[in-house]
Amino acid sequence: MLMLGWTWGLLFAPQDAVQGNSYRIIFLHVPSVIFAELIYFFMAVCALMHLVWRVKLGAYLIKSAAPIGAMITFIGLLSGSIWGIPTWGTWWQWDARITSTLILFIMYLGILTLHGSFSNLEKADRLMSILVVIGVVNIPIIKKSVDWWSTLHQPASISVSGGSSIDPSMLYPLLISVIGLGFTLISLGILSSRSYIFIREKNKRWISENV
Amino acid sequence: MLRLVKAESFKLSKKLKSWLGPLLIMVLVLIAFPLSIDISQFDLDKFYFSIIIVSLLMTSFVATEGMFEEDFEDGSLEQEFLIEKDFYKLVLSKIFVYVCLIGIPIAFIGALFSFANGVAIGSFAKVFLLLSLSNLLLFNLFAFGNALSINKGAMLGVLSSLPLALPVIILLGTAVRSIQFGDGFAAIITLMIGVGLVMSAIMPLIISAALKTHID
Numbered sequence: 001m002l003m004l005g006w007t008w009g010l011l012f013a014p015q016d017a018v019q020g021n022s023y024r025i026i027f028l029h030v031p032s033v034i035f036a037e038l039i040y041f042f043m044a045v046c047a048l049m050h051l052v053w054r055v056k057l058g059a060y061l062i063k064s065a066a067p068i069g070a071m072i073t074f075i076g077l078l079s080g081s082i083w084g085i086p087t088w089g090t091w092w093q094w095d096a097r098i099t100s101t102l103i104l105f106i107m108y109l110g111i112l113t114l115h116g117s118f119s120n121l122e123k124a125d126r127l128m129s130i131l132v133v134i135g136v137v138n139i140p141i142i143k144k145s146v147d148w149w150s151t152l153h154q155p156a157s158i159s160v161s162g163g164s165s166i167d168p169s170m171l172y173p174l175l176i177s178v179i180g181l182g183f184t185l186i187s188l189g190i191l192s193s194r195s196y197i198f199i200r201e202k203n204k205r206w207i208s209e210n211v
Numbered sequence: 212m213l214r215l216v217k218a219e220s221f222k223l224s225k226k227l228k229s230w231l232g233p234l235l236i237m238v239l240v241l242i243a244f245p246l247s248i249d250i251s252q253f254d255l256d257k258f259y260f261s262i263i264i265v266s267l268l269m270t271s272f273v274a275t276e277g278m279f280e281e282d283f284e285d286g287s288l289e290q291e292f293l294i295e296k297d298f299y300k301l302v303l304s305k306i307f308v309y310v311c312l313i314g315i316p317i318a319f320i321g322a323l324f325s326f327a328n329g330v331a332i333g334s335f336a337k338v339f340l341l342l343s344l345s346n347l348l349l350f351n352l353f354a355f356g357n358a359l360s361i362n363k364g365a366m367l368g369v370l371s372s373l374p375l376a377l378p379v380i381i382l383l384g385t386a387v388r389s390i391q392f393g394d395g396f397a398a399i400i401t402l403m404i405g406v407g408l409v410m411s412a413i414m415p416l417i418i419s420a421a422l423k424t425h426i427d
Contacts, residue, residue, distance in 0.1 A: 096381075103374040110370035117363045126424045127359050130417060131371050134355065138374060141381075 002180030009173035032076035039069035047129035059125035064193035070108035096145035097153035215304035256329025298419035314346030
């Protein structure tokens with residue numbers, strides 16, 4: 001599905017009247033940044049599960065999702081930076097949206113580093129969950145940054161309420177790319193969490209009986 | 212509570228490097244910056260506030276760096292847990308003492324330097340209030356970072372708590388603009404007081420949970 005979205009977007013969607021072919025990076029950039037935020041939100045829900053109901057799986061899912069979140073945030077930042085050259089004439093701008101996304105990337109690294117620095121994994125799980133819950137404050141800031149401040153970054157072109165300022169010939173491949181990347185990341189998440197659960201539970205009887 | 216405040220004040224006053232270090236760093240940065248770049252006073256006045264904000268961020272981080280580490284290493288935290296069964300009061304009094312003994316003097320230094328760099332004399336009180344409130348927020352956040360990393364080094368503390376300081380910096384930037392252009396300051400300061408009160412009530416709970424995890 002991701003390949004379909006990208007092929008449609010990169011080869012068959014029409015050129016943009018102002019940006020020419022350079023706009024085509026949206027088929028990578030937009031899905032990446034959407035999932036950079038969604039993955040963090042998912043991690044925050046898992047962290048609450050772990051802290052409130054002591055569900056171990058919550059912590060395992062955070063630990064598995066964090067590297068994927070970091071990777072996709074990095075791709076979002078990098079693709080945005082590459083897009084910045086033809087559109088803004090600069091690789092980087094200390095604009096509210098870009099800076100808050102960079103902060104999100106640092107948050108992902110912080111979560112991974114925090115977990116990695118404790119040898120007692122149960123302790124690491126709890127501390128990591130606390131940090132994830134507190135860090136969720138950054139998500140609405142990223143989302144609303146383009147509305148709250150006058151930024152170089154454009155406001156959202158698609159809204160959940162249904163409105164879109166993108167022509168359907170570009171919108172459909174974009175939506176397919178978003179859904180496709182979503183499925184790809186879910187698959188990656190399942191694979192990553194499966195191997196992490198095996199690592200953490202390797203001494204448990206259910207592993208030796210079933211695997 | 213008063214016992215804890217007294218004990219924490221005594222402990223901090225004995226640790227010279229913990230309270231004097233951040234104050235000296237603040238003064239050094241604020242003096243060194245104008246010397247290190249060759250620009251006119253007019254240009255310097257325009258962005259000197261940014262230097263104050265960055266120095267504030269840096270010094271509040273340095274000030275809170277070892278907030279719980281020593282207590283954790285020497286067993287005071289465990290002892291306190293056995294007496295109180297919770298760290299809420301300890302954290303609250305620690306942050307209170309740090310803000311009073313380090314945060315407010317830092318805010319005073321920052322306000323003095325801003326006054327010397329283009330801010331009108333009538334705005335001194337505004338700047339001082341703004342910087343003091345910012346310190347309250349930053350000390351709460353960095354105390355959280357310190358409680359998470361405890362004895363694992365400053366880098367981890369920065370990684371965990373600096374991103375959370377972003378909203379404070381944004382608020383500060385807006386407040387600075389309102390001081391420079393002379394409108395909307397009351398609304399921002401009210402918002403900061405509100406956030407400060409909420410944070411001072413909630414953060415010790417979260418920090419307490421993090422400290423308990425270390426003791427467990």
